[in-house]
Every structure is written in C-alpha cells, then in structure tokens.
Amino acid sequence: MMIRHLLVVCATVLSVVQAGKHDIYSGHSVYGVHVRSKAHQMLLHDLEPILDLDVWQHGIISEREAFIRVAPENKEHFLNALDEEGIKHYVHLEDVAQTLEQRDNEMNSWRASRRNRMLFNDYPRYDEINAFMDRIALQHPSLVRVVTAGKSFEGRDIKYLKISTSNFEDSSKPIYMLTAMIHAREWVTTPTLLYSVHRLVENLRSQDRDLREDIDWIIMPLLNPDGYEYSHTTERLWRKTRSHRPEINATCWGVDGNRNYDSVNFGLIGASSNPCSDIYPGPEPFSEVETAYVRDVLLEHVDRIQIFMDVHSYGNYITYGYGDGSLPPNPVELHLVSAVMGAAIDIYKLPEAYFYRVGNSGILMYPTAGCAQDYAQSIGVPSR
Template sequence: FRIINEEKLSLNRKLGFSWTAYHDVNDIYKYLEDVNKAHSDWTEVIVGGESYEGRKIQGIRINTPTGDENKPVIFIESGIHAREWITPATTTYFINQLVTSNNPNITALRDQFDWRIFPSVNPDGYQFSYYSDRMWRKTRSLSPNGCIGADPNRNWDYNWLKHGASNNPCDYQTYGGSKPFSEVETKTLSAYIASIENLQAYVAFHSDAQMLLLPYSDSTTHVDNYDDLVTVGKTSLNYGRAVNGKVYRGPATAAEILYKASGGSMDWVRDALGTPLVFTYELRGTYFHWPAYRIPEQGEEVTQMLLGLVTEAKNLGYF
C-alpha cells in the first residue's frame, strides 16, 4: 500500500502537467492540445476513435516539414489496460522529448517519421481506475446481465477468444467482449489504424512484466520476419538498458515467455494489415504500480528503446 499512497500523493496536480505526477485523461488531453498550440505548424491533435462513455480517443500527430510527403508512419498505443498508469505517463514523456529535445539523435527520430501517438486508448477505463478502482483494467461498457466492461486487448478480431480470454461478462480481467470489436473503442480505433497509409511500425505499451513481445501472442510459430524483429528488439532493449541498467526479457512471443493471449491489438495489426514492425513493450513496475517521482526513469528508457528500434530497423532496410 505504500506505493499506492505515493501515487495518491501525486494526484495533486496544481503545478500543471509534469512527469512527477499521474494525470487524468482530461489533463493528458489538455497537454496534447498545449503541445499542438506550441508547435502548430507541425503537430495536430488527432482522434483515433471514441469510447463507450462518449470520450474521444485523442492523440497527437507529429510530422515536421522535411519535404518528404510520404514519411513512414509509426503508431504508438498506450493505456489499453486502464490500470497500467505508467504507460500513458511514459508516452507523454516521449512526446515531450520529440517536441522539445535538442539532442540530434532525438530530433532526427522526430523528423524522419510521421508519428501518430495515443497515450490513452481506453480513456473511460483509465478515468475509472484513476478516480474509483485503481486496479480496473477493462472498458466501461454495460453487458445485458449488468456486468461492466470488456478487456480491450482481447477484443480485436484475431483468433478472438481462443486463448487467455473469458466469455464471462462478469470476469474482472479478461472478458473478451460479446464478439470481436464489440467495444466501440476497439472498433473505432481499428478503423482509424486501417485507414493509415504507409504504416510501417506499430508499438504498444503495457506494464509491468518487463519484457518485449512479438507477434503472435498466442503462438510459438514465428512470423516470416521474426528474426529481424528479434534483431531490432534486442538493439532496442540494449539502448534501454544503457539508461538504467535494467534487463528486459525477450524479445519473444507472449506464448513463449508470458502466456498465450488471443485478440490483442498488435496481433490484429500484423495479421490484418501486414504491418512489418510490430512490438509490445511490457514496462517495469510492481502490481501495476510505479512511483510518480520515478516516471522520468522509465520515460528515458522508453525514449532510448524507441531510438534503438528505429536505428536497427533502418540498418535492416525497413526505413
């Protein structure tokens, strides 16, 4: 409970947006709008979908004018599981690095790609976790029997309900929904992702298994460019380890080093869209808690891991 209490102390957000406090969805969305105002010539607030309770799934596009009209797109998804607070926090930290850093490696990372970054793709669930039930994981949709929520990372139309998901609407954690894309969040977000031209990389952030996962999450059979994904992933983890000395497991499929899980976003993106570079990072923590004052520690790791990912993928000819 000590860590929970530390988080609660950080709920005092009077000093504005920072990376020493956890912020609610409204704060996060205001931050994205403020970034857009400060860099309006090359950022744009974007909407990737909507939620059951009527919120927008809001993100930011970062696309500096370099003369390249057809930059590869990198999509970042965070917060699909509501209680994994460190993921929206580190994602906004990374956004801040992209738009403010003077480090030539980071400015090059920014300028080379068309970034579509969504810090909280389950905004209803996150808000409920923030104010009501810290361990809430699911959406907030209402099932006919009165139970609430589905696991939005078991609801995508890839091997739906085959592994690691429940068909019981009252399951607190892994109810897969009444059908694939039964949740408005996954239905609308998947349509947005499918509409993106030149999508080359899809990165999802979770916590807190401290590992890097590759598709497919419910299989030990490897995709055709699996060896490349391992090479890219190892370099990414090496870049991250150089920051704090922390070792991540993988890269490998979840079926190999975690557990079999079907119906996840990364697997659908790979299967349905053929996106070549797809990764799920499980960040650090203990029972989904991470002290607010240590957000920058993981923020720096994430920034370097993404730099390593891009660097190695470029070496292998993906960009």
Template sequence: MSPFFIIFVVIPLSYATFHDFKSYKDYKVYSIEGNNENLSKIMEFLNSMAEIPFYDIRNSRAEVMIAPELDSIFSNATDLFRLKKKIIVNDYSEIIAEEKGGSRKDSQFSWTAYYDIDGIYGYLKNMSTIYSNWTELVEGGQSYEGRKILGLRINTPTDVDKVKNIVFIESGIHAREWITPATTTYFINQLLTSTDPAITSLRDQFEWQIFPSVNPDGYQYTHKRDRMWRKTRSKSSFFCHGADPNRNWDYNWGQYGISTDPCNYQLYAGSQPFSEVETRTLSKYIAELDNIVAYIAFHADAQMLLVPYSDSVEHTSNYDDLIKIGKSSLEYGEKVNGEKYDGPATAAEILYKASGGSMDWVRNQLATPLVYTYELRGTYFHWPPSKIFEQGDEVTQMMVGLFNEACNLGYC
C-alpha cells in the same frame, strides 16, 4: 473427491460500489511455485469462486493477488496442489497510496506523478496549442462512455515536399498499466522539447501519431474506482462489465489466452471481434491512414520486446529483420539504466499464447512492416511515480535505436 472441493463457498463480489474507491486494504500478492499444470488448476479453481484481480503464470511460477476473505481458502488450495507460497506484498493498499502521493509541480504536467485521463488529455491539448505549427490533436475513436480516444500528431515541416512515413504508437490498452501512458507522454515531451540531435532527427524523419490511452474509460475507472481494472467498461452481462480490448481485435479472435465468461476479471474477449467500440473505431482510424511504417504498442510489466504473431511460433516474412532491429532497440535502452529486456521474440515463444491483439491485427490486415509490443518494467502493475523518468529515458533511447537500425535496413 477431496472434501476441500465439496465445500460451497460464496465470496462477495469485490467490485467497488458505484461511489467508493476500492482500497485493496489487506490484499496480498503471493508468489507460488510448482508445476504449470497445478498452477493452472489452482487459478481455475480460484477464478470459479471469486474475482481474482491479478494473476500471472509462467515458468513454473505464478503471482496472484488474494483478497483477505479468500486467504484461508487459498492457503488450503496451495497445500492441496503441493505448491510453495510466499507473500511478496502484504497490503496492496500501501502501494496505491504511494502512487496517489506522487509529487506534482503546481499546475504543470510532470513525470513524478500519475494523472487521470483528464490530466493526460489536458497535456495533449496544451502541447497542440504550444506547438501549433507542427502538432495537432487527433481523434482515433471513441469509448463506450462517450470519451474521445485522443492522440497527438507530430509532423514538423521539411524543406522538401514529401509525405512522411507514419509511426503509430498505442498505449494504455490495458487500463491498470499506468506506466504506459506516463512513459508515452514522457516520450512525446522528448520529441517536442529535446535538443539532442538523435531525438530531433527522429522527430523530423517521421510523422508521429501517439495515443497515450486507447482505453480511456477503463483507465479513468482505475483512478476513480478500481486500481486493478484491466478491461473496457461496456455492459458485458447483467452483473458484469467490460472486455479485454487486447483480445478483441479481429485476428484469430477467441483462440488462445482468452475467457468466454463475461465476468472474467482479466481475459473476457468480448461477444465477438470488435464488439468493443474502442477497438472498432480505433481499428477503422488506423486502417484509413496511409503509409504506416511502424506500429508500436506499450504494455507492462513483463520487461520484454515482442513481435508478431502472439499466438504462434511461426514467423513473419521479415522476422529476421524485426529481430535485428529489436535487438538494436534493446541495446540502446540498456545503456540508460543497465536494464536487460527479454526478446525480441513472439509472445508464444517467451510469454504465453494470446489471440485477438492489436499488434497482430495491424500486421495481418495492414501488412505494416515494423510492428512491436514493448512490455515495460514493473511488478504487479506498479512502478514508483518518482521513477517514471527512468523508463521514459529508456523508451526514448529504445526508439532511437529501433529506427536507426530500421533505416539501416531500408525501412525509412
């Protein structure tokens, strides 16, 4: 055995204290390259020693965030595993400072800054008051810390007495993916205020139920304590908190892309399916809705469009339609900023296998015909607040393209 592996190292837990915001001062983000087996080995080794706030492995390349006290150990490990490394972010605290410095327009909600959960919920409540004739604040569940999972129901009146199909949008299930609640509220604003006939037609054709943050405790924690937090905030062990709410749904739970360690910073799937009150109550709310035609989830930041199932390369019965509709969506989005997305395809085909996600549960349990996950743009969960509108405009056009083609194929 290499001497490297018999050194006993204790790295202090890097959770923020109960009263301090974790600064991430001198935390570096590295790019490392090599074969996937060695990349997996080094991450397994590092995770056994300390919290790794962020890492991602794909296509013989990985990105990983390293605390300053772990830097020399990380350097030795990359040498041992014959991996090439390069610093791509020298001090993550500078990125956090940029995000917190976004421009706000007095007391008005804007899309040049990121808001905490109270700010987002305030916006939803305000919109439900301003457009009270055709919007309604709805409660999709509750959180471990007692917050409501709030969304906005948009249902404009029609000349004919008919029940509209529902489009359900889930966002912010991973707490640190700030661009997703921001983009979702931007899309809400487009539905409510735009005079573009393509957007008003989209608004009027369906009943929309849009939830910008379905993990409100975790999201608030990223604003107040730890910017890179991903999970819920339940008590998972004596020392550790939270589970990954997108590994906690009762479909193939615990099989791929998960951890059974309650202290795992990213992928702990929970003690059992729906162990988290957020997923348990939200799934009940969704199951009680009639005539959902589409379920759309927003994540960041792999820049791709995914279809069920996330842990399999086997295809759903209407896979060809999903691909055709998804391609139309991406084509509309690309026209906005020239940005290409990968896919549409299953996560198992173009990203990695992952079980226990919301999208797969909805498709399997409710037989919802149109189910997609959009992985928005960004790097290491950062997107400049001054450019939120770019992704907001892309997503708005993606929705126009998605439902134009879906209606062409008879799904409306």
C-alpha cells in the same frame, strides 16, 4: 534510429499508486510463484479464469517468479493446486488494500514535495492529458495536429496526435504508431507516451533530429479513458473498458481491450467467456469503440506504418506476435531489432530491475488471441 526512439519511450513497470477507496481488495493477497517448467506456466494459465486470478507478472521458467493476486475466497483452492504439483510459492503482499493505501500516502507526500509538476512525471487525469495535447498542437501548429478519433462508450473524446514536419503528405516517410492505456490500471504507460511527445516536440536533441524530420508519428496516449478514470475514482486495479451490455450480463461491465482485436482463435486462447472476468474478450471482435478506433487508424495508414508499439506494463519485455505462439513472416528481423532495443534500454535500467527479455509473447509469457500486436501484424504492420 529505432533504438534511440525506444530510449525516448523508456521502460515500463507496473505502478500501483494513487487511488480512492481500496476496501474491495481487503484480504486479497499477492503470491510469488516459482515457475520451473512449462507445466507450471500452463497450470497458472488454466487456473486464471477458474479462480478469477489477477496475474501481475507471468513467470519465466527458472528465471522470474509469477506474481498472482488471489481473492480470499480462492486462496485455499489456489494454494492447494500449487502444493499438489510441488510448486514453491510465498506471500509477496499480505493485504493488497493496505499496500494500496500505503502507496497512496507515499504518492501524496511526493506530490506535496514537488514545486514544479511535470505532467509526464506523474499520473495525470483525463482532462489534463487532453489539455496537454491541445496545448502542444496550439503552440506547434506546423508540426502537431490533434485528432479526435471519436467518443468512448461513456462519451469521452479519444484524442491522438499526428506529428509531422510535412503534414503527413510525404508518402516516402515511414510512420511510427504508438498506443497506450487500453488496460486502465497501467497508469505508467500514458506518461511514457506524453514524454515521447515532449522529447519529439518540445525538447528535441540534436542527435535525435532525424526522428522528427524523417519519420511521421501517430501517438495515442489514452485509449481507454473510461476505464482509466474509473481506476482513479473507484477501483484502482480495474483493467477493462466500461461498456455495458445488459442483454449479455446486467451486473458486469467492460471488455479486455487487448483481447478484442480481430484475430485467429478470437476468444478461444487466453480469454474467458465470463463477462465478469478481467480477460473477457467481448461478444465479437471490435465490439469496443476504443479498439475500433485503433483499427481504423491502422488501416488508414497501413502502407506506411513501419513500427506499431502497443505499450503496456508490467514486466521488462519486448514481445512480438503471434499470441498463440506461431510466428509472423519476419520473426528473425523482429527478434534482432527487439534484442538491440532491449539491450539499449538495459544500459539505463535500475540495478534492481530485470534485464529486458525478448521473444514471441505466446512462447515467452502466455498464449493469447485478439491482442493489438497480432491484429497489426496480420494486416501487414510492420511492413518491413
């Protein structure tokens, strides 16, 4: 059952497309870095806050390169640090601004060639996403309900869907909860969840009927609407929320929402104390209304939530906590289920795509604290 659901959710990969002006990225380059040891991984991890590096892919030792965006003023320092350790590297993208412009042109040409635009085949804007959810609920009132969790920092409604054949009143049914787009630039994640809704509600296949009849669903496709809209209009690679606390910093906006959940070592691992950093965790856990809404939904349904999936891009991974490399009470079960899920997706992957890798996020990729997976597992999700 879980395997077939993941095929509905599909794989996610980083997509850098469709923006406005990209001048702020002029001269920024992306380097491929050959990671050959844990020391190489840790060097990149340590350099990230110091040089304000933007990690597009965290490398796997002797298997996958890391891809790192570097501002022009930090290139010399970055390359010297790699050379001193004998770490091989190469230029993956010479100029990020030019690459983004090229992707914009390609996307516009693709849209112009399409007669019928399916919402989940594109990157819909905030209003389109809300309209989709409202329409689904209006057309299927016995199955779907739209819930407004509350307002974002800038006053946008944050909505989610509850899908149930029993109006969430059958306590014997497990709940699967999916969230996406806490990181504003990960545009592909929201269409992934919209497609899941489409498959569950509008295009249910006979072999998937139990997914709808035996499970209740909570699907939150756009957690960070402020950052998402900002990434469309102003900065394509914007990652954080758009909260502003002038008492902390007058010129820097936002918090990394996936460092903002309450957890052991909050703000101490995989984060930066600099409010301008992309990995700034915020002044305290749940300082962001967006993450607080997820917390509230999790706590409301914690006794029934069997699966919690926080969908991100990029890099074909299925990971579980804890982010610091320690393990929850059921690591064997989590690993086995994740491995079967990954294998099922691999059957349908593109030839050039990586096979899915499975493991503890802190060991497989990099250590963090304050992420959604850690918080969910710490309060008892998944329950079994």
